[in-house]
Each structure stands twice: as structure tokens, then as C-alpha cells.
Amino acid sequence: MRLRLRRAGRRHLWYLLLLVPFVGTLWVPFYDDAEPRVAGIPYFYWYQFLWIPLGALLTAIVYFATREPREPGR
Amino acid sequence: MNGTALAVFVALFVLVTVLGFVASRWRRANLDDLNEWGLGGRRFGTIVTWFLLGGDLYTAYTFVAVPAFVFGAGALGFFAMPYTVITYPFVFVVMPRLWSVSHKHGYVTAADFVRGRFDSGALALAVAVTGILATMPYIALQLVGIQVVLAAMGIEGDLPLLLAFGILAIYTYQSGLRAPALIAVVKDAIIYVTVIAAVLIIPAHLGGYGAVFAAVPHDKLILAPKQMSAYATLALGSALALFLYPHSVTGVLSSSGRAVIRRNTALLPAYSFLLGLIALLGYMAIAAKVSTSPAHAAGFARYGFNYAVPALFLDSFPSWFAGFAFAAIAIGALVPAAIMSIAAANLFTRNVYKEFLRPGCTAREESRVAKLASLIVKFGALAFILGLEKQYAIALQLLGGVWILQTFPAIVLGLYTRRLHRWALLAGWGAGMATGTWMGWTTSFKGAVYALHLGSHVLPAYTALWALIVNLVVAVAGSALLGAMRVSPGKDATEAADYGE
Numbered sequence: 001m002r003l004r005l006r007r008a009g010r011r012h013l014w015y016l017l018l019l020v021p022f023v024g025t026l027w028v029p030f031y032d033d034a035e036p037r038v039a040g041i042p043y044f045y046w047y048q049f050l051w052i053p054l055g056a057l058l059t060a061i062v063y064f065a066t067r068e069p070r071e072p073g074r
Numbered sequence: 075m076n077g078t079a080l081a082v083f084v085a086l087f088v089l090v091t092v093l094g095f096v097a098s099r100w101r102r103a104n105l106d107d108l109n110e111w112g113l114g115g116r117r118f119g120t121i122v123t124w125f126l127l128g129g130d131l132y133t134a135y136t137f138v139a140v141p142a143f144v145f146g147a148g149a150l151g152f153f154a155m156p157y158t159v160i161t162y163p164f165v166f167v168v169m170p171r172l173w174s175v176s177h178k179h180g181y182v183t184a185a186d187f188v189r190g191r192f193d194s195g196a197l198a199l200a201v202a203v204t205g206i207l208a209t210m211p212y213i214a215l216q217l218v219g220i221q222v223v224l225a226a227m228g229i230e231g232d233l234p235l236l237l238a239f240g241i242l243a244i245y246t247y248q249s250g251l252r253a254p255a256l257i258a259v260v261k262d263a264i265i266y267v268t269v270i271a272a273v274l275i276i277p278a279h280l281g282g283y284g285a286v287f288a289a290v291p292h293d294k295l296i297l298a299p300k301q302m303s304a305y306a307t308l309a310l311g312s313a314l315a316l317f318l319y320p321h322s323v324t325g326v327l328s329s330s331g332r333a334v335i336r337r338n339t340a341l342l343p344a345y346s347f348l349l350g351l352i353a354l355l356g357y358m359a360i361a362a363k364v365s366t367s368p369a370h371a372a373g374f375a376r377y378g379f380n381y382a383v384p385a386l387f388l389d390s391f392p393s394w395f396a397g398f399a400f401a402a403i404a405i406g407a408l409v410p411a412a413i414m415s416i417a418a419a420n421l422f423t424r425n426v427y428k429e430f431l432r433p434g435c436t437a438r439e440e441s442r443v444a445k446l447a448s449l450i451v452k453f454g455a456l457a458f459i460l461g462l463e464k465q466y467a468i469a470l471q472l473l474g475g476v477w478i479l480q481t482f483p484a485i486v487l488g489l490y491t492r493r494l495h496r497w498a499l500l501a502g503w504g505a506g507m508a509t510g511t512w513m514g515w516t517t518s519f520k521g522a523v524y525a526l527h528l529g530s531h532v533l534p535a536y537t538a539l540w541a542l543i544v545n546l547v548v549a550v551a552g553s554a555l556l557g558a559m560r561v562s563p564g565k566d567a568t569e570a571a572d573y574g575e
Contacts, residue, residue: 063166
């Protein structure tokens with residue numbers, strides 16, 4: 001029982017990664033600027049666009065790290 | 075009238091209509107069972123769920139309203155980006171728990187779960203009514219999406235809209251959730267083609283992305299310091315609210331397993347990327363100066379900024395492709411409208427009809443009532459949009475977002491803890507609904523941001539979050555009080571193992 005709890009606890013540590021997108025996108029002063037531009041696109045926009053693949057990547061990492069071996073569903 | 079565009083539009087519309095009816099034979103099952111009609115038998119795998127949720131969450135109204143918001147207000151309209159970035163990590167953690175407990179106990183709606191968890195039909199009724207109230211104006215706004223593109227092709231009058239919605243109502247009635255699931259595949263294919271073409275072709279006409287952004291006035295390009303708190307709270311509040319909407323819950327519960335949901339949270343951001351590109355169409359419309367063109371004066375006068383994207387498409391695309399793009403928007407309205415009406419019907423049937431009017435009704439009767447309710451919901455939305463000013467639907471949809479977040483403590487916190495007392499949750503819900511509605515009233519229901527004055531400090535933030543704070547304070551304090559008074563908390567029908575971790 002204790003072993004299982006500990007394993008579940010370690011699994012949940014991975015979930016902390018999911019907090020990163022919240023910090024990166026909700027603290028607006030990080031990105032409320034027009035410069036530097038990339039290919040004419042102001043920083044405000046490309047920074048937020050970048051978070052979409054980053055967020056998906058972090059979610060995918062957590063998914064594989066915490067995969068439930070016997071979970072139902074395909 | 076634009077004949078070529080209309081011909082392409084009608085052809086695609088006929089195609090999805092056929093699919094809607096064929097859907098009743100797809101993965102054939104007994105559609106007289108609510109599990110089958112209302113949740114597609116809970117058998118949708120990763121790919122179908124991806125299409126279904128994508129078609130469900132990124133609605134036609136989104137495609138019209140987000141660029142319209144960006145066109146009118148600039149950077150603030152971009153809050154949809156952080157919103158869709160953070161909603162998926164949240165869903166990844168929370169929604170598999172709802173799936174597991176619902177699978178174990180046969181719950182069809184979030185209110186079913188609340189009923190079982192807190193042993194309170196009244197609290198479940200509050201959750202169900204909130205869901206229905208928030209969904210109705212949302213369906214109505216899907217119709218605005220169809221109206222705008224019909225107008226752009228020179229079609230006036232209410233009859234075509236009535237026809238489109240009538241057809242939708244019939245195949246939803248017949249096929250249930252299978253219809254939007256199947257149509258979503260076609261819808262998404264043409265949406266992706268449209269948007270990719272738009273973001274490649276239109277900026278090329280306008281001299282590249284640099285020129286597009288250079289055309290945007292500087293005060294619109296980034297946020298003013300006093301807009302930052304509104305931006306962040308709009309994103310956070312919307313992200314927490316998104317999966318409380320009944321149509322999102324229906325999408326989640328119709329999947330075949332926890333892994334399907336978890337995988338989709340890493341795959342659905344593909345739509346978020348699309349949404350970001352669509353938001354940029356607002357700036358392209360500014361750069362293309364669509365609002366000063368005399369050809370679009372009537373459209374803007376009637377539909378406001380919502381006409382920006384259709385005008386841009388008419389100016390930038392050959393007419394056959396404009397028809398294709400308009401079909402993408404109109405079909406994009408049908409999928410969520412169908413799912414929303416099914417979700418609202420499920421709530422009415424399970425948490426109002428079966429709970430209070432006909433306890434112990436048969437599965438067949440349950441399914442029949444849900445089918446009828448889906449018709450009533452759709453025609454209610456139609457009457458709403460034809461009979462009242464559009465502004466009411468927009469104001470109500472904004473308010474709907476505020477209201478739906480007030481079910482957060484019962485549903486989301488309820489998935490983790492039983493410490494909150496059922497009556498305290500109900501009181502918190504009431505306090506949150508009242509606070510949110512009152513704050514909306516003080517701003518004449520025009521915006522979703524309320525500026526709180528704390529001494530000399532002014533803090534503007536999304537109304538829904540202010541209301542949620544009041545809600546939580548009442549729920550926590552009330553639970554402590556009711557606990558001390560030893561008022562019965564009711565019997566929990568679920569146990570820890572049901573949540574599947």
C-alpha cells in the first residue's frame with residue numbers, strides 16, 4: 001500500500017510541469033511589447049503563438065511520463 | 075447575389091445534410107437509449123473525439139467573433155490565445171476523473187455527478203439550469219454566424235436560416251450525437267483548408283505580415299498597462315469555464331476512455347493554433363481597409379465588426395473559394411449547435427424531468443424526452459435570434475460564461491473533495507450568480523470586465539472570477555458553519571476508487 005502511494009506521489013510530481021504554461025501566459029508583463037519583431041510579427045504575437053506548441057509538448061511529456069498501463073480505452 | 079459562391083455553399087451544405095442522416099447507421103445501436111443518442115454510446119476513440127471536441131469548442135461564432143473583436147479592440151481580443159493554451163493542462167488533470175466516475179455510475183451529465191456526489195437534487199438542478207441558461211444564447215449566436223455569411227452572399231430574409239436550422243434539427247433528432255461527430259470531420263477539413271489558404275494568400279496581397287501589423291494603430295498593437303489584469307483574468311476565467319459547459323462535458327463523456335481525453339489535450343492545441351491565425355484575420359481586415367469600402371457599408375451597418383471576416387474573404391478570394399469559406403463557417407455553426415442542443419436536452423431530461431417530474435421513467439421515455447427537448451432548445455434559440463435584437467444574445471452569452479463558472483465548486487472541487495457541504499455549495503452558487511449578474515448590470519451587460527475599487531486602487535478583472543471568489547468564500551464559510559451545526563451532508567454515492575487514479 002505504501003509503495004503504491006509513493007509511486008502515485010512520484011507520478012503527480014510530473015503534473016507540476018503543467019503549471020509552466022500558466023506562468024508563461026498569465027503574467028502579461030513577460031510579453032506586452034512590440035519588440036523584438038520576427039519577420040515583421042511583433043513580440044506580443046509570436047510569443048503567445050509559441051506557447052501553443054510548447055503547452056502541447058509539456059502536456060505530451062506528462063502524458064507519456066504518467067501513462068496509466070491498464071487504463072481502459074484506446 | 076453571388077451565384078458561384080452560393081452554388082459551392084449549397085453543394086457542401088447538401089453533403090453534410092446527407093452525412094447527418096447517414097450518421098444514424100454509423101456504429102449502429104439502439105438510439106432509444108440516452109447513452110446511445112446523447113453520448114454516442116461512449117465509444118468515440120482518440121480521432122473521433124479530436125474532431126468532435128474541435129468542432130464543438132471552436133465554433134462558427136468563435137471564427138466570426140474573435141477576429142471581429144481583434145478588428146475592433148486590437149490586442150485585448152487576443153486573450154483567446156492564452157485561454158486555449160492553459161485550458162488543456164487543466165483538462166488533462168481534471169476531466170479524466172469526471173470520465174471515470176461517470177463511467178462507473180452511468181452519469182450522462184455533470185449534474186448527474188453532482189447529484190450522486192452530494193446527494194442533493196436541488197444542487198444538481200442548480201447546475202443543470204445554469205448549464206441550460208448558458209447554452210441557449212450560445213446556440214443563438216451560432217445562428218448569427220450563419221446569418222452573416224448568408225448576407226455576404228447576398229441572401230436576405232429569415233427563410234434560408236429557418237431551412238438550415240430545420241434540417242439540422244431533424245437529423246439531430248434522428249441520429250443524436252453521431253450526427254455532429256460525423257459532420258465535424260468534414261467541417262474541420264474545410265475549415266483547415268480555408269484558414270491555411272487565408273493566412274497564405276491574404277497577407278501576400280497586402281504585402282506580407284510586416285505590412286499587416288504596420289497597418290494596425292500602435293495603441294491597438296499591444297496592451298495598455300491597465301488592460302493587463304483584464305487580459306490575464308479573461309484568459310484564466312474562460313479557461314476554467316470552458317469544460318464546465320454542457321457541450322464540453324458531453325464531448326468528454328462520449329469518449330471511450332481516460333487515455334482518449336488525456337491524449338486529446340495534447341492534440342487539440344492544433345485548433346488553438348488555427349484560432350490564433352483566425353484572430354489575425356482581424357488585423358488583415360484592418361490592413362485591407364474593408365470597413366471603408368462602399369461595397370461593404372451595408373454589411374457593416376447591419377452586422378458590425380462581425381462583418382469584417384466575410385468582407386475580407388469577398389475581397390481576397392475568387393467567388394468559388396469565398397463560397398467554400400462561407401460553407402466552412404456555416405457548417406462550423408451546425409456542429410456545435412447540434413452538440414449544445416443535445417447537451418442541454420440531456421440536462422433537462424436527467425436532472426429536471428426524471429428527477430422532479432417523472433421519477434422512474436423508462437429508458438425509452440427518457441430518450442424520447444431528450445429528443446423532443448433538443449428540438450425545443452433549437453427552436454427556442456431560433457425564435458430568440460429572429461425575435462430579439464442580436465445584442466441581447468451577445469450580452470446573454472457573455473453572462474452565460476460568468477454563470478457557468480459558478481458551477482466550478484460543485485463540479486471541479488467536487489471531483490476532489492467532499493468537504494464542502496451541499497447547502498453551502500448551493501448558497502455559494504446563488505451568491506456567485508447574483509454577484510456576477512449584478513456586476514454585469516452595472517456595466518449595462520456590455521463587457522465582461524468589472525473594475526473593483528479598493529481604496530485608491532482600481533483592479534479591472536473578468537467578472538466571472540470576481541463572482542467565483544464570492545461563491546468560494548460563501549461555500550467554504552457555509553461548510554464550516556453547517557459542519558459545526560451538524561447538518562447532514564447527505565450520502566456520497568461514489569468512493570475514492572471510482573475516480574480512477
